[in-house]
Amino acid sequence: MHIVHTIPELRAALASSRQPAFVPTMGNLHEGHISLVRQAKPLGDAMVVSIFVNRLQFLPHEDFDSYPRTWEADCAKLQAAGCDVLFAPREADLYPEPQTFKVQPDPQLADILEGQFRPGFFTGVCTVVMKLFSAVFAGKPQGVAVFGQKDYQQWLVLRRMVQQFALPIEIVPGQTQRAADALALSSRNGYLSEAERAEAVQLSLALRALAHAALAAADTLPQQWQALEAQAMQALQARGWQPDYLTVRRRSDLLPPQTGDGSGALVVLGAARLGSTRLIDNFEI
Incomplete structure (x- = not known):
């Protein structure tokens, strides 16, 4: 080399x-x-x-x-x-x-x-x-x-x-590489304490749950998508996280989806702080 x-x-x-x-x-x-x-x-x-x-x-x-x-x-x-x-x-x-x-x-x-x-x-x-x-x-x-x-x-x-x-x-x-528990590999994972590392997988779990809810609600009004995102944020906050966003967007331009957008066109993205460490993740759906 x-x-x-x-x-x-x-x-x-x-x-x-x-x-x-x-x-x-x-x-x-x-x-x-x-x-x-x-x-x-x-x-x-x-x-x-x-x-x-x-x-x-x-x-x-x-x-x-x-x-x-x-x-x-x-x-x-x-x-x-x-x-x-x-x-x-x-x-x-x-x-x-x-x-x-x-x-x-x-x-x-x-x-x-x-x-x-x-x-x-x-x-x-x-x-x-x-x-x-x-x-x-x-x-x-x-x-x-x-x-x-x-x-x-x-x-x-x-x-x-x-x-x-x-x-x-x-x-x-x-493709995003993940640990055995599905946490996305990141250089900033090294900042996490042992307890924070065990908790960190909750971001990917919250995004997976949001993805499933979004697909089930693909034919609903945009306001209902926003309610799902708010619920996902609140669930992480209840665990002690400080989320910046958990959201469903179009893959092509990251704008909010429209009624009828569904599987193959969307991505869920999230960013949240756990202690002093800010983590990001996403899943295409």
């Missing part, structure tokens, strides 16, 4: 590649990340992973400074998974001057759900991903990037960004 830190080094390492396969990460890798690497590897002629904790997507009160950095363990996992090139830029390598030019995503998609509770988050995500795409895919006729569907809204935002900028990059979704 070739480890590089600067964009010129990365481009030199990929000089002979015509179709890189790319998985961007913030490190602290778990089996969910590694599954994306395994999925991406046969899709290109060079398997590239980046590790970069992107300051632009953290709000001032969020965990940028304390975000886990596990460099040696990450390198070992990536080498075992068949990564060819690891791009690990320092902040000064990726942002040698203040990043005053930024990618502003469509507010109709990016200012709802996660964007409502983490304003500016998707601007930070789109800006760093566009810069990483420029570094990895410059001069290439085509490429592939794999993003996990646990971050469902992020995957949709980035897919829309690639479409609108006509980038020669295929955005491929990676």
Whole structure:
């Protein structure tokens, strides 16, 4: 595995590649990340992973400074998974001057759900991903990037960004990886205490229950969908959670469903804080 830190080094390492396969990460890798690497590897002629904790997507009160950095363990996992090139830029390598030019995503998609509770988050995500795409895919006729569907809204935002900028990059979704009890794997699961870890699965259970209720009510009025969402929120609150949202949306644009929308068109999404840890999850239905 070739480890590089600067964009010129990365481009030199990929000089002979015509179709890189790319998985961007913030490190602290778990089996969910590694599954994306395994999925991406046969899709290109060079398997590239980046590790970069992107300051632009953290709000001032969020965990940028304390975000886990596990460099040696990450390198070992990536080498075992068949990564060819690891791009690990320092902040000064990726942002040698203040990043005053930024990618502003469509507010109709990016200012709802996660964007409502983490304003500016998707601007930070789109800006760093566009810069990483420029570094990895410059001069290439085509490429592939794999993003996990646990971050469902992020995957949709980035897919829309690639479409609108006509980038020669295929955005491929990676299935959410789960623990034995169905908790979605996440780097932030490491923040949970033993008791919180046992409780954390309740978010996925609440979303499953909301999905079943939503399908049963597919022909009802939108106001009744909202009542189901409110009930799901209240059930989590009763267990000591602080939910931001548990909601049923259309897969295509994350707007509220219309009467008659049913199986195959919908996704349930949730974000909630357990203690000091904020978890997200979703299920397509």
